[in-house]
Amino acid sequence: MIFQPAIIALLLASTVSVAMLLAATPFALDVIRHWNITSGSERQLQLERRTYLFSTLAVFVMATQLLSLLLFVFNADKMSVMFVGAMCAVGTLNANAWGFPALIAQMTVFFLAAGWLAVNHVDSRAPDYPLTRIKYAALLVLLPAVAAVLWLQLKYFANLRADVITSCCGSLFSEDTKGLTGDMAALPPLAAMVAFYATLGLAFATAAFHAQTGRGGVWVAVTSLASFGAALAGIISFVSLYIYEHPHHHCPFCILKPEYDWQGYWLYVPLFLATACGVGVGAVQPFRRVDSLRQVIPALSARLAAIAAVSFLLFTAVATIQIVRSNLVLLGS
């Protein structure tokens, strides 16, 4: 079961990522202990030189993690033909207990990586690299997260058995299911719609406001994350229904399938991009008072906020078009 090209590729990417972060760990500890930009000592010069290497390594790892998420979901969807009872990625991920934890871990690492990349970017723009220590400390925090992704993926892929009868999305995302997914599916459509548009509108407004005025950066991150949740809840509770034109099919994964013209990618790519940019804005805010970053941070965070605003707008527009074009009548008669 593990002999699937995409699985080998994912495991390869995760293993290399963990190996690179492990290789960077002694250096990170060294930086945290001895970094002193004002010193001209031999050690400091060595450290400065090596930061180039390890920053590049870390950027490489983070970029890999962003791509891995896409490949992971894509692969889960493709593999659904191999499991009895699976109709889309849900069945594949549900084939054993490790599938959804692996996906959630991968998503968490995705957003952490986005935050780290933003911090790294501003740090490299300042002449005195003021955030080097913080950056490498964060790398040490990220290492267990990336290692957890590798471990969960290994567990998940190694325990995949084709003879397991898994459950399809119909049973996980149904109004009668207990738990979070069932509750999301059971949300009354009107209330869910109001919450969906209100939260997304708020996220768009804060991001646009920040892009214009440079104020309220932390709120961009908060509303972005809230919108991410609201958007997923909205997709499960009503957007998916409109796409399938079926009043009880709540699956957020079937929309990725070619039968529905890959409409899901039009929703998820802007949503993840917007949220990642929002998280990036939030990640750099604590450092905006650092002297050498007074110029750098507002410029970057305004740009990220602008991307977030446009992406949220795009996501909302796509969802609205899908709702308007659909033949399903969910509200009223």
Added chain:
Amino acid sequence: MSPWFEKQRHLIDFTLASLARRKGRHLGLLVVFALLVFALASAMLFAHALRHEAQQILDGAPEIVLQKLVAGRHDLIPPGTIERISGMRGVQQVHGRLWGYYYDPVVKANYTFLVPPDNSIQPGTLVIGPALARQRGLAPGTGISLRSYSGALYSFAIAAVLPQASELASADLLLVSEADFRAFFSYPADHYTDIALSVANPAEVRNIANKLAKLLPDSRPILREEIQRTYASIFDWREGIMLALLSAAILAFAILAWDKASGLSADEKREIGILKAIGWETGDIIKMKFWEGALISLIAFLVGFIAAYVHVFHFGAPLFEPVLKGWSVLYPRFVLTPVIDGLQVATLFFFTVFPFLAATLVPIWRAAVTDPDAVMRT
């Protein structure tokens, strides 16, 4: 946004010019890289095309095939069984199938005898598959004599040869009339080889299979989706084995890339030194080197992938055929339908570009941190 793009554009410009200046040095790497992509892409494209072909053929298969078992072995369907299950709710059509294998000592190959469901073959004639026609040199109008398992000799006239397009499924096939089939194999009257059931609602297939297993405990229902899944896993597995074998090549390539990237010529070192002396930062050099790697891998990826596409879909993948396809005496000749799968391209990209970039990171950094004065003084 625009200054950033502007900067990258200039870096790419510069990198392209510097690549063009040292064509010979990069050509070797490019060729090896393209070859690696070619090998991997051929295996993947071929496996996917086979998977696709199998899926297409099986789409026309009956939803359920029912076999009778005796002591765990496949046995004939006795009279009366078809009547027992034909009234079952949800089953659209039931028909008994007649087929069997015949070993021909002349060409040392197994043939598949089949009575078509509409029994449209004239007694005394055969319709044969294209591979068989080639092997025995048969054409419509000629005849063939076959010795049956009972020892008697039977002569048939060839009514037609099946079209080449169906060869994947019909290479070793002989279509025969029911009367001839029963006589040739001394098949007991009213017995069948197995039963094919068509079910209208795909969601019902599993329930009907359960009911069949309950109604006829000595039988085994085989579902079409199970066969499809088995085929898909077989080809996945073969593809995985190929990739696992080729992973040694990926590793070797990564080592080559590392070596190539770290062995900077004096000329290149001087160039980096001068660039730094005129104000380039270490970060800029890393970016330039990164673009160099990205351009090389992109070109190699495109060249390798296109070559693999031509190799698989225009020449029938002669290099990987025996491993991925399997073999037999009467092997079908067929042209694969070109199919490209997005996941596959993404996977291939991960397999080739990712190790290359990972392997060149450290050498790139080594090159970028060289001190300008140290280089220029030598």
